Amino acid sequence: MRKVIVLMMACAFVVGVGFGQGAGQSTSFGQSHVQFRSTEWVGLSSGEVGSAGQVQTVNGVAKGPWFVGVGAGLDYYRFRSVPLFLSVTRDQAIGKRDWLFLYVDGGTNVPWYTRTITPEDNISSSTFHGGEYWSGGLGYLWKLGDHTSKAILFTAGYTVKKLKEDQTQMFGCPLANPCPPTPFQPAVFEYLCRAYQFMIGFRF
Amino acid sequence: MRKKVSLLLSALVVMTGSLLILPGCLKDHVTESYQIYEPVYALKTAVLAGINGDPGTPVSQTGQIYVKGSYIYLNDPDKGIHIIDNSDPSNPVQTAFLNIPGNLNIGIRNNILYADMYADVLSIDISNVHQVKILGMVRSFFSSRVFGSDTNYVVANWILKDTNVTVVPQGFVLIPNTNYVTFPSALAAATYSLANSAAASGSASGTGTAGSTAVMTLVGDYLYAIPEEHSLGVIHIADSTNPTQTSLGMAGYDLETIFPIQDKLLLGSKEGVYVYSISNPAQPAKVGEFTHGTACDPVIANSNYAYVTLHTGTYCGAAANELDILNARDISNATLITSYPMTSPTGLCLDGSLLFVCDETVVKVFDVSNPDNLQLLSSVPVNNPNDVIAANHVMMVVAGGGLYQFDYTDPSHIGKLSYLPVNNSKL
Numbered sequence: 001m002r003k004v005i006v007l008m009m010a011c012a013f014v015v016g017v018g019f020g021q022g023a024g025q026s027t028s029f030g031q032s033h034v035q036f037r038s039t040e041w042v043g044l045s046s047g048e049v050g051s052a053g054q055v056q057t058v059n060g061v062a063k064g065p066w067f068v069g070v071g072a073g074l075d076y077y078r079f080r081s082v083p084l085f086l087s088v089t090r091d092q093a094i095g096k097r098d099w100l101f102l103y104v105d106g107g108t109n110v111p112w113y114t115r116t117i118t119p120e121d122n123i124s125s126s127t128f129h130g131g132e133y134w135s136g137g138l139g140y141l142w143k144l145g146d147h148t149s150k151a152i153l154f155t156a157g158y159t160v161k162k163l164k165e166d167q168t169q170m171f172g173c174p175l176a177n178p179c180p181p182t183p184f185q186p187a188v189f190e191y192l193c194r195a196y197q198f199m200i201g202f203r204f
Numbered sequence: 205m206r207k208k209v210s211l212l213l214s215a216l217v218v219m220t221g222s223l224l225i226l227p228g229c230l231k232d233h234v235t236e237s238y239q240i241y242e243p244v245y246a247l248k249t250a251v252l253a254g255i256n257g258d259p260g261t262p263v264s265q266t267g268q269i270y271v272k273g274s275y276i277y278l279n280d281p282d283k284g285i286h287i288i289d290n291s292d293p294s295n296p297v298q299t300a301f302l303n304i305p306g307n308l309n310i311g312i313r314n315n316i317l318y319a320d321m322y323a324d325v326l327s328i329d330i331s332n333v334h335q336v337k338i339l340g341m342v343r344s345f346f347s348s349r350v351f352g353s354d355t356n357y358v359v360a361n362w363i364l365k366d367t368n369v370t371v372v373p374q375g376f377v378l379i380p381n382t383n384y385v386t387f388p389s390a391l392a393a394a395t396y397s398l399a400n401s402a403a404a405s406g407s408a409s410g411t412g413t414a415g416s417t418a419v420m421t422l423v424g425d426y427l428y429a430i431p432e433e434h435s436l437g438v439i440h441i442a443d444s445t446n447p448t449q450t451s452l453g454m455a456g457y458d459l460e461t462i463f464p465i466q467d468k469l470l471l472g473s474k475e476g477v478y479v480y481s482i483s484n485p486a487q488p489a490k491v492g493e494f495t496h497g498t499a500c501d502p503v504i505a506n507s508n509y510a511y512v513t514l515h516t517g518t519y520c521g522a523a524a525n526e527l528d529i530l531n532a533r534d535i536s537n538a539t540l541i542t543s544y545p546m547t548s549p550t551g552l553c554l555d556g557s558l559l560f561v562c563d564e565t566v567v568k569v570f571d572v573s574n575p576d577n578l579q580l581l582s583s584v585p586v587n588n589p590n591d592v593i594a595a596n597h598v599m600m601v602v603a604g605g606g607l608y609q610f611d612y613t614d615p616s617h618i619g620k621l622s623y624l625p626v627n628n629s630k631l
Contacts, residue, residue, distance in 0.1 A: 047230045078232065169238070180241035181265075181282065181362050187238035189371070194230045 043199025045077035052076035079113040083133040097143040109133035109161045131162030153201035165189040234371040246360035257303030262627035270310040272412025294621040300333040309420040316444040323350040348432035415591035416502040450486045472503040492536035513549035551591030562589035581615040
């Protein structure tokens with residue numbers, strides 16, 4: 001599983017860089033022809049259980065103010081996972097090299113997390129399963145030149161990821177009560193993780 | 205350019221501030237769904253009246269094993285006792301089932317079977333296994349299994365209930381219909397307690413052979429047992445219609461098994477082996493002790509040697525997985541002769557110079573003629589073997605998957621005779 005995830009992310013990144021180098025020579029935002037774009041992001045997800053890092057690569061095509069791409073990343077909030085998603089962005093110029101944009105990402109979230117089980121946990125097994133991934137927010141883009149597509153981006157948004165965990169729990173006999181027929185008890189945890197998302201990106 | 209940098213710096217300051225301030229506004233949402241067993245209580249009188257169960261009742265789980273004559277008595281933990289006609293070990297036949305809720309232990313003297321029903325000990329006439337009779341009862345003997353305040357009730361069944369709780373925030377759960385939180389295990393215990401409160405307001409002669417993991421044994425007119433993990437209790441059973449508890453006292457720490465040898469009792473504990481004299485059978489007296497590292501350990505012995513298996517695990521400690529052989533000529537001053545490494549040994553038994561040891565995925569058969577140099581004769585594949593009784597060339601193995609029987613006429617070439625599987629679909 002780990003190898004597959006790493007391979008997918010590496011492919012997304014390499015393809016993105018490759019296309020980006022070939023297509024980003026003399027482009028501007030808001031152009032009417034279809035153009036490839038690749039953006040690499042680093043950031044933080046910050047929610048109830050604290051802040052955690054995340055990285056993403058989003059690669060796709062832009063036409064006019066619209067961008068549609070696919071993304072993959074690593075999200076360390078609460079449980080390490082790999083979001084795989086479709087990204088839609090709408091740009092709006094506010095200056096010669098300044099742009100605002102809205103983005104919405106939606107897809108699936110693949111867990112890459114193994115619970116460390118200690119005897120005190122009373123758990124005999126734990127398996128994580130994937131779920132939905134959503135994020136959205138507002139961004140600011142600053143182009144590095146008048147005739148380049150290279151730009152630095154900042155976003156502030158909100159992200160939601162869902163994960164499911166199947167556990168087999170072990171229960172001793174409750175004090176002063178009879179033991180149930182089996183000490184093993186299956187349990188299903190559904191996690192809805194909500195966090196603010198702040199990211200810095202580089203587009204080329 | 206400077207204006208841009210200022211703008212970006214401002215944005216960074218705002219984002220950093222947001223990271224510090226905003227997360228408190230967000231809450232993750234975690235739900236836990238599980239099934240919980242809820243006890244169904246019944247009046248003891250009704251339970252005792254219905255103790256003759258359906259002989260076709262499948263074995264849902266294997267527990268203690270007891271052999272007397274041509275019958276095997278197999279405990280189905282907390283459900284009862286399967287009586288199996290083993291006249292032909294290659295074709296054992298389930299002939300009766302004694303529906304005794306809370307049963308874990310078995311002992312037979314003459315045609316009287318002694319069995320626990322949670323905390324109580326019943327004496328049952330099994331002259332006719334299809335129509336047994338309850339003769340007497342010692343109430344609340346197994347003190348660790350006294351449940352609830354009304355001892356007229358016992359748990360006769362369990363029902364599964366789906367449960368769904370909200371976990372807030374990490375590891376805690378919401379108490380239903382409140383804004384208070386607690387640990388999931390505390391909530392489960394509370395559910396049991398509530399159910400508990402609600403229900404309470406509402407042919408041959410002599411003894412047989414028990415497995416090495418037994419916590420109850422019969423010697424002469426007395427029944428000896430470990431009623432809770434630190435005590436040794438004695439019941440006088442000369443009059444089976446009126447069994448009477450004669451003594452109960454602190455006997456050691458973390459007691460697990462009991463094995464009679466001549467006029468002694470060997471009590472296996474997590475810390476070692478306690479030796480009690482039953483020269484005065486009504487009042488056992490401690491005469492020796494052998495200690496080892498913390499591990500679970502059944503113990504058996506003959507007149508010369510005692511054999512102890514140690515296994516580690518969550519509840520057992522982590523001392524060792526091994527077979528210890530003790531010099532037992534003076535059992536009161538037993539000394540370690542040697543140890544042999546094992547994988548995860550549990551029950552064991554002796555037949556002459558043959559030693560049988562359950563060890564995780566096999567039953568090992570040793571020639572113990574020379575304790576300093578055990579000879580492994582066979583490793584019989586059995587998954588999760590728990591206890592073994594061997595006699596008359598038939599080895600009976602209680603394992604997680606059922607009851608296995610093997611022919612060890614030639615200990616180097618052991619052949620399977622039969623297998624009675626568990627069917628735990630009706631838990």
